Amino acid sequence: MAVAAKSKANADDNKGRKASKEFRRQQLIDATIDCLAENGYSATTLAGVSDRAGLSRGIVNFHFESKENLLIATLQFLADEYATNWKDAVAKAGDNPVEQLRALVHADFNRNVNTRRKLAAWCAFWGEARSRPTYNALCGARDAAYQELVRKLCRQIAREANHPGDSDTIALSLDSLLEGLWLRMMLAPQDIKLDLAREAAMEFLRNAFPKHYPRQ
């Protein structure tokens, strides 16, 4: 899905040999996400990926050198997309920390980033992250910059409100809650839809900072 990248000015080179290197890479990354979502990490094979992309067996090694590289590139893509998403959202929210934090939370449930297949792919990498340093580094999905920003915003808001609790603890809870909601959406998608999850996260904000996120 959503193959956006194109290297040069040539627009619609999407089929056959005309496809640029960048396009092929993205095509294979998309197929990999599909396979991860459908079969899990352990059952994701190069044969499966190339079949799904409608290309031949050797194609991945041609474009990525190895399976490992393909998987890293896939995770890298997910991480970049995720980071771009929340950075854009915050940038659009203006200067107010309260609005910025609200935007950050909403960004997590953006329909572009928060797809079933992408959720499942993230989760597949989480499962392997402990044993692979490279994955672990990229899997700090909500990476250092994200966490730092959440902490900063919580601190600002808490100071304004003379909030009794420790703002860093609230920031940690918020991070974890968002990740936990993603995990639940993966494990039990029938129970918890996007709107419900976002509502749960907003309810958290209302409880943590009642003055800044009033009800109704």
Added chain:
Amino acid sequence: MAVAAKSKANADDNKGRKASKEFRRQQLIDATIDCLAENGYSATTLAGVSDRAGLSRGIVNFHFESKENLLIATLQFLADEYATNWKDAVAKAGDNPVEQLRALVHADFNRNVNTRRKLAAWCAFWGEARSRPTYNALCGARDAAYQELVRKLCRQIAREANHPGDSDTIALSLDSLLEGLWLRMMLAPQDIKLDLAREAAMEFLRNAFPKHYPRQ
């Protein structure tokens, strides 16, 4: 570690051929948890498991028929242990919903259940759960009964307090927060220790039900 089970009255049959069937199974399950934690799901092999258990190659198929069965038994063990842990904790907490919920939260950070290796094993299964119905069923770690109880307790407490928010939403957030904290403890164990995670969860309760969980 912590191999407790023994089938009959014979106590210290822990080595050699005397080991009972149950003991061997548990020994292999423990080795599997170690391998999952160390190598991840995809790199967990029967050779690795039997090596770690100090037994021969064919041992797993002898006791479990197949690798798949071993993994299911391992997940089953983790799920049972987890369930026993929170049920015991709640039982000891008396009749008060407030105390019961507090006990439930604390149970999640019990040092018996919340180990690095067990966390990592859980996470390994989460990554595969989407594509394997059997795992998915068992991976509702905080299973139906657990979630039902959390909802019930939140409802009771919220009613007493005339709480403005929807108690089911708070219950969902709490579930997700706890799972998210587990995930974070796995992905970044150096950043977040047991005490910090528990503190974050308790802070959530204080914010959600300030009258019932007062500060200090």
Added chain:
DNA sequence: AGCCATATTGAATGGCCGTTCAGCAATTAA
């Protein structure tokens, strides 16, 4: 048209891993 560069193919290769099973060793019963 003819040529070159290069993207792509797919059969061949080799390694790894789950499974099998005939045999061995330990324990128990007779």
Added chain:
DNA sequence: TTAATTGCTGAACGGCCATTCAATATGGCT
């Protein structure tokens, strides 16, 4: 001591899968 039972072993087998690479197809260029 002998026989029978049963836990356990580890070599052998077969299948799957990542990787390689010589051959081929394609598009751009002159």
